Amino acid sequence: MSSSTTGKPIECTAAVAYEPNKPLTIEKIFVDPPKSHEVRVKVKYVALCHTDAYTLSGADPEGLFPCVLGHECAGIVESIGPNVTNVKVGDHVILLYTAECGECKLCKSGKTNLCNSVRATQGKGVMPDGTSRFHDKNGKTLYHFMGCSGFSEYTVVADVSLVAIDPQAPLDKVCLLGCGITTGFGAAIKTANVQKGDNVVIFGAGAVGLSVVQGAKLRKAGKIIVVDVNANKKNWATQFGSTDFINPNTDLKKGQTIVDKIVEMTDGGVDYSFDCTGNVKVMRDAFECCHKGWGKCVLIGVAASGQEFSTRPFHFIIGKVCTGCAFGGFHGRSEMGGLIKDYQEGKLKVDEFITHRRSFDEINTAFEDLHTGECLRTVLNYD
Numbered sequence: 117m118s119s120s121t122t123g124k125p126i127e128c129t130a131a132v133a134y135e136p137n138k139p140l141t142i143e144k145i146f147v148d149p150p151k152s153h154e155v156r157v158k159v160k161y162v163a164l165c166h167t168d169a170y171t172l173s174g175a176d177p178e179g180l181f182p183c184v185l186g187h188e189c190a191g192i193v194e195s196i197g198p199n200v201t202n203v204k205v206g207d208h209v210i211l212l213y214t215a216e217c218g219e220c221k222l223c224k225s226g227k228t229n230l231c232n233s234v235r236a237t238q239g240k241g242v243m244p245d246g247t248s249r250f251h252d253k254n255g256k257t258l259y260h261f262m263g264c265s266g267f268s269e270y271t272v273v274a275d276v277s278l279v280a281i282d283p284q285a286p287l288d289k290v291c292l293l294g295c296g297i298t299t300g301f302g303a304a305i306k307t308a309n310v311q312k313g314d315n316v317v318i319f320g321a322g323a324v325g326l327s328v329v330q331g332a333k334l335r336k337a338g339k340i341i342v343v344d345v346n347a348n349k350k351n352w353a354t355q356f357g358s359t360d361f362i363n364p365n366t367d368l369k370k371g372q373t374i375v376d377k378i379v380e381m382t383d384g385g386v387d388y389s390f391d392c393t394g395n396v397k398v399m400r401d402a403f404e405c406c407h408k409g410w411g412k413c414v415l416i417g418v419a420a421s422g423q424e425f426s427t428r429p430f431h432f433i434i435g436k437v438c439t440g441c442a443f444g445g446f447h448g449r450s451e452m453g454g455l456i457k458d459y460q461e462g463k464l465k466v467d468e469f470i471t472h473r474r475s476f477d478e479i480n481t482a483f484e485d486l487h488t489g490e491c492l493r494t495v496l497n498y499d
């Protein structure tokens with residue numbers, strides 16, 4: 117199938133991050149046609165993830181400007197470049213910041229969902245051939261972001277960085293499976309592999325943390341303790357399946373630390389802990405409140421440039437384990453279909469995370485929503 121735009125640059129609306137910590141500029145940009153092994157997608161819906169805000173803040177060592185941010189998105193294939201065989205024009209797709217080529221050392225290892233095929237160029241804000249498909253009206257090159265760049269009405273991605281999905285799945289909802297929900301859910305059911313009766317603690321009750329909660333609940337975990345500095349998060353935590361909520365600013369006795377409190381509540385420490393804040397002090401607490409001998413800490417939150425996580429090595433000596441994951445350990449191309457099915461069958465909450473909806477031109481207000489403490493996800497639409 118061919119359309120009037122196939123093979124030509126498309127002029128469309130985008131929100132460009134020209135400088136760190138400045139509002140995005142909503143303007144017309146030009147999106148070049150896809151080259152070999154590339155796909156041009158008409159983005160229908162994009163949500164904001166805290167990682168977009170983090171990179172916009174200038175704290176990301178890989179942050180490049182000017183760029184087109186956005187990585188939690190879904191759309192429809194507009195055109196494909198030569199040698200693309202995994203999707204066709206008209207397919208409904210979710211973009212994947214964790215690619216899956218199936219052929220690199222990591223993909224073939226069977227040990228990780230990380231893929232090396234496009235990661236190096238992705239981190240440099242360009243397509244695998246080292247060039248960008250985005251230009252502003254002055255001809256200035258704009259960088260790509262996380263292999264997705266959903267803050268443009270049209271984007272170009274590598275063929276390994278997207279997956280076709282059931283066209284019946286509502287794009288305005290399943291766009292969220294492009295990052296936060298998948299990440300938290302997978303951290304619980306894949307990376308940690310929580311089992312019935314396990315005690316778990318989740319630091320940070322945003323979309324990622326609450327998705328860990330829903331994974332832990334699905335697995336019939338014992339105590340599911342949520343820790344968040346925002347008391348308003350308690351209701352959400354309960355709704356998603358937590359058994360206990362601790363606000364460390366108000367719920368600790370004099371002289372008691374959050375680690376003391378969790379160790380006391382769980383007869384020596386949790387089986388699994390999850391950091392979903394990106395705060396390195398919280399990461400330390402998350403690690404140290406694990407049970408001696410076997411407790412495992414899963415780091416998910418992204419820490420700012422230069423931040424380091426430290427602890428007493430003794431915790432490792434007594435058998436505590438610390439790991440982490442990207443995209444919840446999910447293989448985007450082989451496993452997204454299963455997640456969509458889980459959602460369609462009511463086994464995976466997605467709609468419940470959408471606290472705000474806005475039109476794309478309200479994107480800067482949507483970034484402000486993120487900092488109100490009342491927003492899990494804002495979905496932007498281009499229509």
Ligand SMILES: NC(=O)C1=CN([C@@H]2O[C@H](COP(=O)(O)OP(=O)(O)OC[C@H]3O[C@@H](n4cnc5c(N)ncnc54)[C@H](OP(=O)(O)O)[C@@H]3O)[C@@H](O)[C@H]2O)C=CC1
Nearest residue numbers: 166167320321322323324344345346394416417418442443
């Ligand atoms: N590894 C991966 O693949 C992925 C990582 N991420 C990262 O995961 C993290 C969570 O993302 P998301 O859920 O969208 O973010 P949110 O900001 O929505 O959630 C984080 C929550 O943690 C709370 N919080 C902040 N400081 C503390 C603290 N000291 N103790 C307890 N809670 C605290 C925040 O409260 P308040 O709002 O009041 O600050 C907020 O409720 C981010 O760092 C993000 O970049 C996201 C997706 C994928």
Ligand SMILES: N[C@@H](CCC(=O)N[C@@H](CSC=O)C(=O)NCC(=O)O)C(=O)O
Nearest residue numbers: 165167176177178214235295418442443
């Ligand atoms: N660019 C940052 C690293 C940011 C990071 O860790 N990103 C996560 C996904 S966050 C999604 O919202 C991730 O997948 N990491 C693995 C990867 O290969 O990037 C930095 O350089 O510190």
Ligand SMILES: [Zn+2]
Nearest residue numbers: 165167295296
């Ligand atoms: Zn994200």
Ligand SMILES: [Zn+2]
Nearest residue numbers: 217220223231
């Ligand atoms: Zn690979």
